[in-house]
Amino acid sequence: MSYKRQLNYWETIWMLAKTDLKMRYQGSWLGAVWVFLKPFCLFLVMNFVFSHLFFRNSPNYSIRLLVGVILWSFFAEATTVGLNSLLSKAHILKKIFIPKWIIIVAATVHSAMAFFFNLIILFLFLYFYYHIYPTFTHLLLFGVYIILIYGISLTFSFITAPLLVRVRDINQLWEVGLQVLFYASPIIYPMKLVPPNIQSVLYLNPMTLLIEHSRVVLIDNGVARFDHLLIFIAIFIPAFLASTWFLKKSSVNLIENM
Amino acid sequence: MTDNSIAIRVENVSKQFRIPHENRDTLRERLFNFSRKRTYEVFHALDDISFEIRKGEFFGIIGRNGSGKSTLLKILAGIYTPDSGKVTVNGEISPFLELGVGFNPELSGRDNIFLNGTILGLRKKEIQRKFDEIVAFSELERFIDQKMKNYSSGMQVRLAFSVSVYANKEILLMDEVLAVGDANFQHKCFDAFNRIIQEGKTIIFVSHDLASIEKFSNRVLYLESGKFAFIGNPTEALSKYLHS
Numbered sequence: 034m035s036y037k038r039q040l041n042y043w044e045t046i047w048m049l050a051k052t053d054l055k056m057r058y059q060g061s062w063l064g065a066v067w068v069f070l071k072p073f074c075l076f077l078v079m080n081f082v083f084s085h086l087f088f089r090n091s092p093n094y095s096i097r098l099l100v101g102v103i104l105w106s107f108f109a110e111a112t113t114v115g116l117n118s119l120l121s122k123a124h125i126l127k128k129i130f131i132p133k134w135i136i137i138v139a140a141t142v143h144s145a146m147a148f149f150f151n152l153i154i155l156f157l158f159l160y161f162y163y164h165i166y167p168t169f170t171h172l173l174l175f176g177v178y179i180i181l182i183y184g185i186s187l188t189f190s191f192i193t194a195p196l197l198v199r200v201r202d203i204n205q206l207w208e209v210g211l212q213v214l215f216y217a218s219p220i221i222y223p224m225k226l227v228p229p230n231i232q233s234v235l236y237l238n239p240m241t242l243l244i245e246h247s248r249v250v251l252i253d254n255g256v257a258r259f260d261h262l263l264i265f266i267a268i269f270i271p272a273f274l275a276s277t278w279f280l281k282k283s284s285v286n287l288i289e290n291m
Numbered sequence: 292m293t294d295n296s297i298a299i300r301v302e303n304v305s306k307q308f309r310i311p312h313e314n315r316d317t318l319r320e321r322l323f324n325f326s327r328k329r330t331y332e333v334f335h336a337l338d339d340i341s342f343e344i345r346k347g348e349f350f351g352i353i354g355r356n357g358s359g360k361s362t363l364l365k366i367l368a369g370i371y372t373p374d375s376g377k378v379t380v381n382g383e384i385s386p387f388l389e390l391g392v393g394f395n396p397e398l399s400g401r402d403n404i405f406l407n408g409t410i411l412g413l414r415k416k417e418i419q420r421k422f423d424e425i426v427a428f429s430e431l432e433r434f435i436d437q438k439m440k441n442y443s444s445g446m447q448v449r450l451a452f453s454v455s456v457y458a459n460k461e462i463l464l465m466d467e468v469l470a471v472g473d474a475n476f477q478h479k480c481f482d483a484f485n486r487i488i489q490e491g492k493t494i495i496f497v498s499h500d501l502a503s504i505e506k507f508s509n510r511v512l513y514l515e516s517g518k519f520a521f522i523g524n525p526t527e528a529l530s531k532y533l534h535s
Contacts, residue, residue, distance in 0.1 A: 041412075044414060045409050045410065048406055048410070052393075052395060052398065052402075052406055055397075055398065055402070056395065056397060059397055125393050125410065126370070127370065128370070128388050128389045129370070129386050129388065129392045129411075130368055130369035130370055130386065131410070200318060201317055202317050202318040202319075206318075285372050286371075286372055288365075288370050289308065289372075
């Protein structure tokens with residue numbers, strides 16, 4: 034069927050995202066401050082518990098934890114809103130033709146913005162409290178990791194958002210899944226303390242590599258394994274393409290099931 | 292499409308809905324009821340429908356509740372996919388299946404104009420340029436910065452209709468869009484329709500308001516439980532519909 038609609042994709046994404054933002058913070062006193070407050074409180078609690086009780090001898094534990102928490106919050110939030118995006122916009126999708134990916138991307142804009150504000154806090158700590166100054170190359174690599182985190186969140190959402198329309202359990206499952214992945218990522222514990230055979234299992238979790246490498250380039254001023262990154266990208270790109278194909282395939286008869 | 296005077300061509304379009312007898316949407320239900328056969332009713336919303344709509348026509352669609360009018364419009368709008376058959380659309384569609392798609396009661400009238408306009412395919416600059424006209428048409432100048440939840444339903448419809456009047460493309464799909472709104476505003480709406488038709492655009496209009504259908508349509512399609520019943524002269528279509 035030939036179908037054309039002139040829709041400015043980016044303006045539509047931005048407009049939907051802006052509405053989401055306004056809705057999210059309307060009627061709240063602190064408003065957008067919650068963007069900082071939520072991951073930071075999470076960090077403070079974990080830092081208090083773990084740096085005093087368990088990992089007293091780990092150098093730079095707190096800043097490593099902060100990097101982990103911020104990257105994790107981004108992933109957890111983006112996947113959660115992405116997963117629910119199509120179903121929560123059913124009232125629009127039932128009434129007008131909009132490419133599904135636009136709805137999914139628009140839903141994740143808030144997570145991306147929140148993440149960038151959190152990055153500012155992270156860099157303030159890094160520069161002014163720890164006096165760590167990553168080189169330009171390191172920052173560039175960190176940028177690649179961020180893009181990859183966003184990329185895997187989108188890949189996940191492109192597959193699960195249309196599935197959720199048909200099987201409503203997926204959002205419950207993902208809540209559990211996020212808990213499992215959280216403990217399967219080296220966020221609260223240093224990777225060095227994990228036995229080598231379990232380490233390799235942890236690296237099956239894509240967030241493990243991205244969090245570990247981010248710490249290497251931001252905090253340790255070290256050399257992250259470039260071959261690992263290349264393998265990661267070599268897996269990621271076909272997976273992402275497959276997810277866009279899947280989204281297109283599953284868009285047929287999707288609205289009918291809403 | 293070879294014939295350039297045709298706006299929409301529908302060829303042998305069918306659409307079925309499977310309505311399960313019991314909603315089994317969760318994994319548990321799927322697991323535990325795996326062996327049991329899933330029973331469902333097949334509902335033929337549209338059955339082998341073919342017709343053409345010419346450019347510049349005001350085309351009415353009538354039929355009882357559940358006769359497939361809205362399903363047909365959703366297929367034309369690209370929301371539903373037909374099970375079989377083909378739809379060819381020659382030109383760009385403005386699907387106003389419902390006025391004010393995406394309207395958010397917590398936002399101001401102003402914000403909603405931008406939101407709805409964008410979803411309907413207007414650029415931000417176009418909305419800014421037409422903004423005053425849109426507000427003037429809706430007669431809501433005094434209320435435009437109030438939250439929409441404080442609007443009466445008539446006010447909401449007026450604003451929604453105003454945006455769609457200024458967002459229209461070559462082909463307009465309208466599903467019962469004038470159910471609300473006072474006589475004065477309805478009059479204004481039909482004036483707007485006339486202007487749109489004079490611009491050479493096409494309007495496809497689904498309604499139970501038979502008087503309006505008869506008054507404005509060039510041709511009428513009459514559907515009877517998903518099947519083609521009649522197409523052509525509005526008066527004839529109405530009498531067939533009323534005597535069925």
